[in-house]
Amino acid sequence: MSFGIFNIPVPTNEPVKEYRPGSSEREDLKRALQDFRGVETDIPMYIGGQEVRTERKLRVSPPHDHQHTLGYFYEGEAEHVKQAIDAALQAKQSWAKLSWESRAGIFLKAADLIAGPYRARINAATMLGQSKNAYQAEIDSACELIDFLRFNVYFADEIYRQQPNASPGVWNRQEYRPLEGFVFALTPFNFTAIAGNLPTSAAMMGNTVVWKPAYTQILSAKVIMEVLQEAGLPDGVINLIYVDGPVAGEVIFNHPDFAGIHFTGSTAVFQKIWATIGNNIHKYKSYPRIVGETGGKDFVLVHESANVDEVATGLVRGAFEFQGQKCSAASRAYIPATLWPQIEVKMKEFIGELKIGGTEDFSNFINAVIDERAFKKITAYIDEAKQNNEVEIVAGGNYDGTKGYFIEPTVLRVSNPTYRTMCEEIFGPVLTVCVYDPTEFEAIIQTVNSTSPYALTGSIFARDRYIIEEVTQKLQNAAGNFYINDKPTGAVVGQQPFGGARASGTNDKAGSALNLYRWVSARTIKETFVSPKHYGYPFLQEE
Structure with missing residues (x-):
């Protein structure tokens, strides 16, 4: 037998194809x-x-067309x-x-x-x-x-x-x-x-x-x-x-x-x-x-110094890509009252543009949740929120399981930062927002750290470098993957090794x-x- 010490090909991340109209990969x-x-x-x-x-x-069917086999x-x-x-x-x-x-x-x-x-x-x-x-x-x-x-x-x-x-x-x-x-x-x-x-x-x-x-x-x-x-x-x-x-x-x-x-x-x-x-x-x-x-109950903490468009984009992508069925999905957000009106308008604008439907239509951003069990669990949270005086339905809130298990991207605003959708993993397209007084930023950091038993992913949006460093240090155990001015999803192999502690x-x-x-x-x-x-x-x- 022959022997040698062999060098492994140095890996690079696989390029992501875009599937633009007319491209060979799309066809x-x-x-x-x-x-x-x-x-x-x-x-x-x-x-x-x-x-x-x-x-x-046992039968296999598309979640967005559950009558098809x-x-x-x-x-x-x-x-x-x-x-x-x-x-x-x-x-x-x-x-x-x-x-x-x-x-x-x-x-x-x-x-x-x-x-x-x-x-x-x-x-x-x-x-x-x-x-x-x-x-x-x-x-x-x-x-x-x-x-x-x-x-x-x-x-x-x-x-x-x-x-x-x-x-x-x-x-x-x-x-x-x-x-x-x-x-x-x-x-x-x-x-x-x-x-x-x-x-x-x-x-x-x-x-x-x-x-x-x-x-x-x-x-x-x-x-x-x-x-x-x-x-x-x-x-x-x-x-x-x-x-x-x-x-x-x-x-x-x-x-x-x-x-x-x-x-x-x-x-x-x-x-x-x-x-x-x-x-x-x-x-x-x-x-x-x-x-x-x-599991995860992944947070987005927004500081007064953050850019509104960046926050709205990060929240919509982080919360609603793949219908929020990512363990890293943005599920709870803490937004200063001074920025909330602008962020709310921008998020509603983005959500209003999102098309919902089957995956075969490439123009659909939102597809179905995985099965009937998930559909019933997620919609139960939404139904309860509609009946609760502490909760405002900011966007979405509708659903239809007739053809596929479709749930609108839903944004809830709560007055109680420990309301159950701020604490419990939902694993669906539901984002809960707590609007806080900017003078209470130090207290809200502690709220972020103590609200959930999970510690998978989280992010801070801020332009103030002192704030970024402070939050990074104080929330060091709150997330195994921590993001600065980005959504808390999308870890790339070789770049962001993935995993969390605590209950995650x-x-x-x-x-x-x-x-x-x-x-x-x-x-x-x-x-x-x-x-x-x-x-x-x-x-x-x-x-």
Whole structure:
């Protein structure tokens, strides 16, 4: 066998295509949309490289056109979870032994496949299955997933190159082993890139994975598996199953070879998983790695010195892109009374221009929320606000679930800064505004810090540099990703590693080497070239 120390291609962020009228990418995407619309896609599970189908078929439909059928997936049972674990453990030894450059080559090829022949297909699947418009799909399922794959390869190489110092007569070295056992990846509906990153980042470091996506993301999950298979991922390295969460958890969290979970989802579910793992800790061969990014109640704090147009733009984009279904979405804003009248006018102007409808019409900025359950939860907040004397409906407030789960971009103004829509995660197109007296700015900083249990993202809009520094320091624990004069969404891999603390997760920073460290177990090796041949030390000698 030949050996070499290989240099990984230096990654750069994938350019975002604009999908302007007449562009080739726009035409490609339209064709891909028609292709998915024209057939009912068969979506099997993938266990040990085999397509697995069951008697229980569940329907997939666009959230913006829930009467249309995109296809069917096959729901599994506990037995399929066990099969996936067995497949992962069977593949483990060969995958862990595979040379690093060979593993890296698979994921670099997957990135190029998404950048090229699969770009329109994965974007179309995301647009239809998750109701994202063309731009939101592009920055997610294409660009961010490509970036995760390329940058994670680069970060992994950096980790492997980090070695301890040597001393005379001794060679110290460190190897980064995969975890002992299998990793469970539990992924959400809202970002195709997250669904791709959670299993692949662990696999990249030599682990084998059982992957359970959200049922509302299964169409694009299938495309991810198609890409990985074409890129040459060996059978059993990543096993894709569609099983009810509690059923999967009962098998996985009781298995002695459970080595870790890579999770994005709700805080309540993550806390329950954590408690279950703690209760079962005596059953495992090793202490499982628990990595999770959960909820957010993300804030925008506006100072008197801020630019009105910048604030209004940041709030509309931050709160309403992808219908507010981003864990980083702007959900609560604190605006000085001196600026509120101007910001209110500008926001109403922008919101009045936003078109609402299906993703196939590229002129629609707002699409549907993900499913009926989300629709009912979000609209319940709006209905309650309409009945509350402490709340003013500034914009929106209407909804219609007849054809699709459509909710207008809604802005609430509250007189009580602890009203529930200022505190609770809604995960929909609802922004709540608290207008404060500018003389009480110091107090409002504390309100921002203490109102919510979450600490994912937040931002400050100000031109006064002293204010920017003060807020940055005082809110240092209120957000894992903090933005200055920008909306609190849109973290880019390699530029803004993503994650929050408090009730928002373990802050292991997806899109950085910090996350990859969680999927290795280091072994230090000391080799002594000339070993001692007697137990004695010089200090034992008599004078």
